[in-house]
């Protein structure tokens with residue numbers, strides 16, 4: 077089966093490619109010669125994932141899935157959430173986003189947070205959703221150099237290392253995205269049999 081992952085984020089592609097079985101032929105937006113950014117203007121993580129999948133389905137009439145992820149920090153009432161990518165403003169990057177997060181949590185003892193991924197799949201014209209959540213704590217400073225985004229300050233529950241200190245293999249065993257992807261793969265595999 078051919079399926080498009082509606083992303084141009086190479087980090088996400090690398091994570092997901094390792095999980096997809098060989099009978100699913102995974103392509104991405106570059107394979108469609110689509111090099112634009114799909115707008116992410118919805119107010120929820122679910123909304124953004126669905127918007128991205130529908131956008132590509134409408135344009136190319138292909139089987140497609142899209143993901144959207146947010147970091148939800150308990151002491152910040154779920155922020156940055158759907159705004160995780162642009163938390164520090166328009167000209168932000170991961171470094172600035174982390175800086176703002178640590179500043180907003182300074183002296184705060186409650187470091188509880190979770191990553192939430194929603195995958196929206198459009199298969200044969202029908203929409204399906206899959207969720208993946210990983211709980212953890214926000215550290216007081218960045219640690220490690222692997223991964224991307226908020227990985228250097230996210231310490232998953234039961235671990236003492238941040239996501240950035242774990243190998244891709246270790247992150248994939250427990251991450252929000254891998255939980256959602258495994259649900260997606262199990263669903264698609266049932267459709268193939």
Ligand code: IMP
Pocket residue numbers: 085116143144145146147160161162170223224225226227239251253
């Ligand atoms: P996106 O909209 O799914 O690309 O995710 C929004 C933002 O969440 C990204 O720009 C990253 O900052 C952050 N993010 C998403 N997934 C991860 C992850 O696996 N680790 C760390 N940060 C992530």
